[in-house]
Amino acid sequence: MARKEKKRDVVIVGLGWTGSILGMELCNEGLDVLALERGGDRDTVPDFQYPAIADELKYGVRYGFMQKPRNSTVTVRRSESETALPYRHLGSFLPGDGVGGAGMHWNGHTFRPMAEEFQLKSYVEQNFGKDLISDEMAIQDWGISYQELEPYFDRFEKVAGIAGQAGNLKGEIREGGNPFEAPRSNDYPMPPLPQTVDSNKFADAARKMGYHPYPRPSGVASKAYTNPYGMQLGPCNFCGFCERFGCYQYSKSSPQTCILDALKRKENFEYRTNAEVLKIELAADGKTAKGVTYMDANGEEVYQPADMVILAAYQLHNVHLMLLSGIGQAYNPATGDGVIGKNYAYQTNGGTALFFKDIDFNPFVGNGSNGHVIDDFAINRIDFGAEGFIGGSYISSGTFNGQPIRSMRLPGGTPKWGAGWKSAIKEWYGHSMAIGSHGSNMSYHTNHLDLDPTYKDKYGRPLMRMTFNWKSNDIRMTQFMKSKIEPLAESMNPDIMQSSFKKEGAMYDVRPYQTTHNVGGAIMGSDPKSSALNKFLQTWDVHNVFVMGANAFPQNIQYNPTGTVGALAYWAVEAIRKDYLPNPRPLV
C-alpha cells in the first residue's frame, strides 16, 4: 500500500525550466504547490563551483549532470521492421536529471520561431500548394499564432535574461539584428556579448556576400542584470565550460540562476528531490486526475493527491507518463488513430569545417551561446515550391568550448592514432572553425513513440520506444544548406575545408551527440482527433492535467526549442490563472 500524503492544490512533475516557471507563477497566485523532482538537489554552490566544475571528463564526457540510462532510457529503431534496442549509454541526446533539469546544463541559444512556423501546414498549402506535402508527412498547424505568443516570448526573455540585438522592433527593422524575424514588442533585456574570432570572421564574410549576420540570442549574460523575480546575473567570462556544465559564475540562464532561489523562499512552495513520479492517477470516470504516485528516496511508494497536475518532466518523460497513465489514446501508425506518441521529430543539422594554418582561434575562449547567425535561408526565405522541400535552417558560427577530448577538429584523412595523430593535434588545435546549419525536421506518420514490448525500467514499467529515421524532404533541405554554406566558407579562403551533411539514405545513428531537441509526441492543436493538447497545453481528455514542454511541437522548428517552450509555459499558466482556476473545466 502506498503511503498517502496531504493533498495539494498543484503537483508539478519535474523541476527544470518549465516546472520552475509554473511553480513560481502558481505560487504567486496563492496556490499551495508541490514539485516532485526525480533527481537530486543542485545549486550553483556547491555543485557548479570553480575549480571542480572545470572537469571535462566528469561532466563533458561522462555526462555527470545528465540522466543515467540505468534509471531511465528509451529503446530506438529506425523503422517498424527493425527491433528496437535500448539506448544503453548516452550519445545522440542528453536529457537532464535533478533540480534545474536540462536547463542547468544547456547552451542557452534562445530563439523565437518565425511566425510562419506556427501555421506551417497552412503556410505551405496557401503559398506552394497541397501537393508539396507528401503522404508520409504529418505536419500540422499549432493552433496558436506568433502574435498570441509574442508577449510571452518577451516575458521568458526577461526572466531568463537574454542578451541579443533586436532586428524587428514593432515593425521597424534594426541594423545588426535579424531583419527576417517577426516583430517583437521590446528589445532583448541585455545587449549582445562580444564575439570570438571565428564568429567575427564569419559575420564579415556573410556581410560581404550580402547576408544579414546577427549575434545569437543568448541565455548568457553580457552585464549585471536583475530579472523580474529579483534574481541577479553577472556577466559571463567565456570560461569555456558551459554546455553540459553548470555555470560557476551566475551568468548562464537556468532555473537556478533565474527562478529557484526566489521560489524556494515562498511558504506555499515545497519541492521534494529523489521523488520519481511513476503514474498520474485518474478518477474513476477518467475525466480528471486525482494526483500522482511517486517513489521516494527510500524506495517507498507514495500517493500524492492534488487538484491539478502539471507535467514538466521534459518531452520524452511527459509522453512516457501519458502513455503509462492512459491519458489520451495511444497513437497507432497503422490506422492513424490516437494521438499520444504521434509526430515525434528531431533536428536536421549539418556543417562545414574550415582549417587555417595561420589563424589563432583560441577555442577555449567561448560560451555556450557564442556566435553570429544568418537567417537568409530560414523557413520564410525559401521558395519551397522551387526548391522541392519544406523547411529551413539558421546558419551560424561560434565557439562554445575548446575542451580537447571532445572538441578536437582535425582535417579529414588525418590518422586517428599514432605519430601522425600526435603531430596533427599540435598542428591543428586552435586553427579551425566551423559553420553549421541548424534546421527544421518535419513530422511523419512513421516517426513516433510508443511503449516497448520487451524492455522494462527498474520499476518494471515498459520503456518508451522511439521509431525515428531521417526522411528525404529534410535531407534535401540540409543539402540545400550545404550548397549555401560551402561558397560562404570558400570565400574565407581556408587552407582545408570539409563538409558533413546528411545524404540521401542516411539512417539515424544514436552514437554521436546531435541535439537534445526531442519534440512532439503529445502535440498541441485545435482538434482533439489530431492533437493531444489544446492551445492552452491542457490535455483534451483530462482537464486538470496540463503538459509543458517541446512535446507540444507538431513538427520541429528550425531553431532551438527552449525559447518557445518557455513562452508556451507562460502562455499556458496565464490561461490557468485567469480562466481555469476560477472555473476548472476544459478550456476549449
Next chain:
Amino acid sequence: MSEENFKLSRRRFLQAGAVGTMLSAGYSASAIAQSDTPHLSDYQPEYFTAAEWDFIVAATDRLIPADGEGPGALDAHVPIFIDRQLVGSFGQAADWYMEGPHDPNAPAALGYQSPLTPAEAYRAGIAELNTWCKENHGAVFAELEKETKDAVLTSLEKGDIELADTKGANLFDLLLQNTKEGYFADPMYGGNHEMAAWNHIGFPGARASFREWVGIEKPYPLGPVDISGKRG
C-alpha cells in the same frame, strides 16, 4: 583591454586562486593525491592482471607513441588512467542500461549492445587478441615488433580481427577513446602527467576565465593550470 592590463588582472586572479587553495580542504586533498601518483613503472594496477597491463602499456604506446614532439601515452601515464577508470563507475557501466536481451549483431548505429561492462570487455578482448597474436605471430601482443603491433591494431580497427568474446563490444574503439581521455583529462584521474598533453596543444586546462581574450587573434600567453591548482 590591452595585453598589458590583461596580464595584470590575470595575476590578481591567480593570487586569489592561491588563497582559495589554502582555505579549501577538498582542494588540497586532491593536490596531495596528485603528487602521490606513482611513476608508471612503480604503479600497481588495481584492475588489470600483469598480462593485461603489459598489453595496455604496449598498445597505448603505439596509439600515442613517444616519437616526435609532445608526450607519448606512456609519458602521459595513460595506462594508469585506464586502470582507474575500469575499477570506477565507467568500467562497471554503473550508469548504463544493461538489461537483456542483448543483440551482439545489432547495427552499430543503435549503439553499445554488449552484455559486458567495459571492464569485462577489456578482459575478454585482451585475452582473445593475445591468443590471436600467438597463433598468427608466435607471441603475445606486448612482445611483438613495433611494425607488427601497428599492423595488428590496424586490423583490429578495421574489423579484420574479430573478437567474439567481447560479445559485440568494440575493444579498439574503447581503447582508443580511453587512451585519448587519459591523455587529455585533468591529471587528477592519473593520466595527462604534468599536463604535458595540454602543453603540447596549447590548452590552458582549468583556467576557465577569458573575458579579456575574447576576439583576440593571437596565441594565448599563459600555460595550463589543473583543478588542483598546479601550473603545467
